[in-house]
Amino acid sequence: MLELKGVSKRFPGVQALDGVSLMFAPGEIHALVGENGAGKSTLIKIITGLLQPDRGEVHRDGRRLRFRSYRDSLAEGIDIVSQEIEVIPESTIAENIMLDKLITRGKTGIIDWPAVHRAARACLERVGLPLPTGTVIKRLSAAHKQLVQVAKALAADARVLLLDEPTSSLTEHEVATLFGILRDLRDKGVTIIFVSHKFEEVFALCDKVSVLRDGRLVGTKSLQDLTRKELVRMMIGRDIDRAHLGRLDAERGREMLRAERLVRKGKVENASFAVRAGEILGFYGLVGAGRTELARVLIGEDRLDAGTIYVRGEKARIRSVADSLERYGIGYVSENRKEEGLLLQSPVRTNITIAVWPRIAGRIVRAVSRTKETAIAYRMIDGLDIRTRGPEQKTEDLSGGNQQKVCLSKWLAADCDILIIDEPTVGVDVGAKDQIHRLIWDLAKTRGKAIILISSDMPEIVRIANRILVFRDRRIVGEIQGVDDPAKSYAELSAAIGMHLH
């Protein structure tokens, strides 16, 4: 039995946890949900000794635990799969998985590499990842990095396993495998704490749920006698429905972007499509289907091997992201906020305004107007409800979901006519997700933007897109029209998508 007693933690300007008492039983999968910034990650970090509580205690089977570091918690059999992917980019899969327990030949201290790779391979097979164990981590997709983390925890043979949004970039199939493993561990008496913003997962996997709001425990419920609606209400205090946001009438819009037979060797094959002003074109597919690669070609980040791009009816030669932004008005919100989206050490204000500096700078000296900058930052902070102490807060200190909102607001501030948005709600809570959906939908509906929405979240894409292209193995394999037709049900649409996928 793992028990928290009155745990509190304060960060400058925010009470992240406020007297939280909770019990986690062995053989139980316990979900932890709450809005972005509610304190879930903080709680997890306190259990694993990555953070020290200001007040309160953590007990295990009646003993008080006092961890001074993550190593101490590993020794106690407590391991974490963290929200921010923490693997060592330059090393191999095997080294990452076996980091703490490299097998040596006898007592010589010489590493027995074949044995290490064998052990690592066994762990990889359990998570269903058929990759060579010698692969360098930085070449892996986000999903595979996440699976490597899971494999690492398995190798550690943890008795308490904490998972902080472990599925945020996994495909359905990988999620299913992971859930199989977790159920298996539960049956072996492992205590599992599962943080997620995806309610489908919480209901499918977990036995109990505890809800945090503003650092306080709202309550713990058994999931059997709880509906989704009740859970949402516990979490954010209001209801959210999942119906489509409304018709987009995109047929009359001007064609903004047209791609003809685009090829990028090994990444994109023969992609042709067009998107109009006022339209939200969804790119659906499994992770790794080539959607992000296509986006990178469209914004000039990667070279095009063949094919033609037309912007506003004219042939475009996009050579760099700067080009796509300034000459063609195309913006791209990266799926990878830590590595490609944010200057983590800089204030929130800088990240929100970085793409518009030239526009708010004086004519001759090119000094950026601080007043305008701060005004834009405040507009975004208010408009997207970003939880921060203010525009000057260091971006790294924001919770994951709020960092995501900062990423998105950079492109809202830039006000591009064509916007490519890649997985905009990974790690974002239901309430904020709803806000972001409405925001994107509104950009198309009332501001006439042409939007490409890349998402692996089927309810999301079906809720806001009006047309969906389905991707598989680097190709567009199907198109579904009239997604915004109120007569079509979710089941019907998801079945249509599924038909193209399989």
Added chain:
Amino acid sequence: MPTSATKRPGIGGRTLGLIISTTLLFAVLSLLSQSFLSSYTMFVISRQMAFYVLIALSQAFCLVVGQMSLAVGAIGSLTTIVLGLGLETWNLPAGAAVVLALGVGVLAGLLNGLLITRLKIDSFIVTLSMMFIYMGLRSGISGGSPYKVPESFRAVGQGSLLGIPYVFLLVAVLLGLVGFMFRSTVFGRRLLATGGNAAAARLSGIETGRMVVWAHVLSGAFAALAAVLWASKLGSAAPETGDDWLIVSFAVAIIGGTGLNGGVISGLGIFMGSAIFMLIKHGLVEVKANPYYANSFLGLLILLAIVIDRVRQIYSDKQKGT
């Protein structure tokens, strides 16, 4: 605190520490020696400090975009030779010789930048090779002997206004401009963003390759400027100019709080860094330390600055648990 990307200017803990250390050093030195507070010593010290600032900036421009330049001193050296050639051998007017020399510095920086970005070679390797190339050129062309410069050319390096060296005034203004550039201008902030996270900067529409080239160009320009002023101060274009700049450039930039991983710089910090560096050097002379050990002291000083920074970082990370 050294300002990352675009934080509001203000004196944070880091800079405050620098100011306190400088004041202490200053007090100790004035007690140690009667002549320290004389206007002559102050003149010499403030002028020397100004050179350190220029040399440190030359390094800091590269550090800010996440790179480094080992060729700082070598560019200074090469520039000095070109200046000497212009003034003595080709008999150019002083203005033309200076422009030519500065141009060579800029070109050398440009070359570094282009090699790094176009061929995608590490800045360490590129600037290391260029350092040797330039130093060889320097020795080959000059044969090791200094060039004469005309009397009029010495005015800037040796003159003063109300007892304050011209060089110091000039550098104070430049430093102010550089500080403003990083804090407020699109260009400066794009340099900082490039160093902060190159991928994110590029995907935000910043041409990071171009920024890196610019950083090296500025680095070359400042090294060249330091060299020209140094020749003016010395009253001759001496080929050994720049020989000790490499260590100076790192020491002052690092003590002054320039981030080694890019994205962080502070004008005031570099100013204080050069003051500390100067005072320690002066102090070593004052206590009659064996000059043969001077480099060891400098090395220790750099290490100390990095250790202090590390300890601060670890301490603040502990508090936040990241």
